[in-house]
Amino acid sequence: MKKFWALFFWFWPIVALWVCFAAPGRNWWFPSPPKSTLGHQIDGLFYLILIIVALTFVGTEAALGYVMWRGATKDASSKAWFSHGSHKLEIIWTIVPAFVLVFISLTQLDVLADIRVLSKFPDEAKKGALAEVTARQFEWRIRYPKPGTMLMTDPQPGDLYFVNELHVPAAVPTMVNLRTQDVQHAFFAPKLRVKQDAVPGLVIPLWFEIEEAGEYELLCAELCGWGHYKMKARIVADSPKGVSDYLTRLEAEQNEDGVAEAPAGEESAEE
Ligand SMILES: [Cu+2]
Numbered sequence: 001m002k003k004f005w006a007l008f009f010w011f012w013p014i015v016a017l018w019v020c021f022a023a024p025g026r027n028w029w030f031p032s033p034p035k036s037t038l039g040h041q042i043d044g045l046f047y048l049i050l051i052i053v054a055l056t057f058v059g060t061e062a063a064l065g066y067v068m069w070r071g072a073t074k075d076a077s078s079k080a081w082f083s084h085g086s087h088k089l090e091i092i093w094t095i096v097p098a099f100v101l102v103f104i105s106l107t108q109l110d111v112l113a114d115i116r117v118l119s120k121f122p123d124e125a126k127k128g129a130l131a132e133v134t135a136r137q138f139e140w141r142i143r144y145p146k147p148g149t150m151l152m153t154d155p156q157p158g159d160l161y162f163v164n165e166l167h168v169p170a171a172v173p174t175m176v177n178l179r180t181q182d183v184q185h186a187f188f189a190p191k192l193r194v195k196q197d198a199v200p201g202l203v204i205p206l207w208f209e210i211e212e213a214g215e216y217e218l219l220c221a222e223l224c225g226w227g228h229y230k231m232k233a234r235i236v237a238d239s240p241k242g243v244s245d246y247l248t249r250l251e252a253e254q255n256e257d258g259v260a261e262a263p264a265g266e267e268s269a270e271e
Pocket residue numbers: 135184185186220221222223224228231
């Protein structure tokens with residue numbers, strides 16, 4: 001039975017290693033490979049931290065199993081060894097994790113700057129926000145500027161509106177302005193690896209470049225109220241022409257007054 005516990009503690013690091021190797025191919029960590037340019041950098045950080053944590057876990061579990069195995073295989077007459085701690089070991093296991101943490105924090109600085117620092121945004125994204133995305137309980141309201149104009153912070157008469165569907169060009173760095181009308185929400189597109197809190201009182205610029213045209217899920221990642229679970233929308237990535245056609249259609253739809261145009265010649269026929 002004593003040996004069982006040593007084997008038990010050796011079993012888990014083997015499982016952990018197997019999971020580390022098997023998971024990426026089976027999409028267990030993430031819903032899919034990253035579909036945005038920043039997503040690759042974020043996944044790189046995830047795997048770096050995973051490797052450090054996995055090696056630490058495997059090392060400590062293997063050491064624990066070894067100590068238990070030695071204890072289990074010694075004969076009952078041998079005396080236990082009492083220790084009052086080791087100053088040298090204490091210093092080592094304080095300094096090593098401190099170095100690891102400093103290493104991780106320095107490594108992620110560039111990625112963080114690429115995501116968050118406005119001056120580091122790609123030029124195409126910095127030219128102006130494509131749309132304003134306003135989160136509110138429990139939907140995403142999208143406001144585009146009138147085609148051919150720039151998005152203003154305050155709503156303008158010609159602005160176009162839609163709910164729960166954001167159209168953006170694929171393969172083009174795109175910026176949107178994120179805000180919230182009520183409580184705190186979070187803009188979360190899992191396949192794009194984009195996640196940003198929407199904070200009351202702030203307009204937060206957010207950029208991403210979707211690599212492939214397609215539809216991507218947009219969720220709220222902040223527990224924002226009873227309807228949080230249903231606060232989801234679609235991000236539709238299309239060709240730049242497709243997006244401008246969509247905006248033209250939206251404009252026509254929005255300005256439709258409901259009165260059908262009389263077919264040519266009808267008026268004269270009635271007279
Ligand atoms: Cu929400």
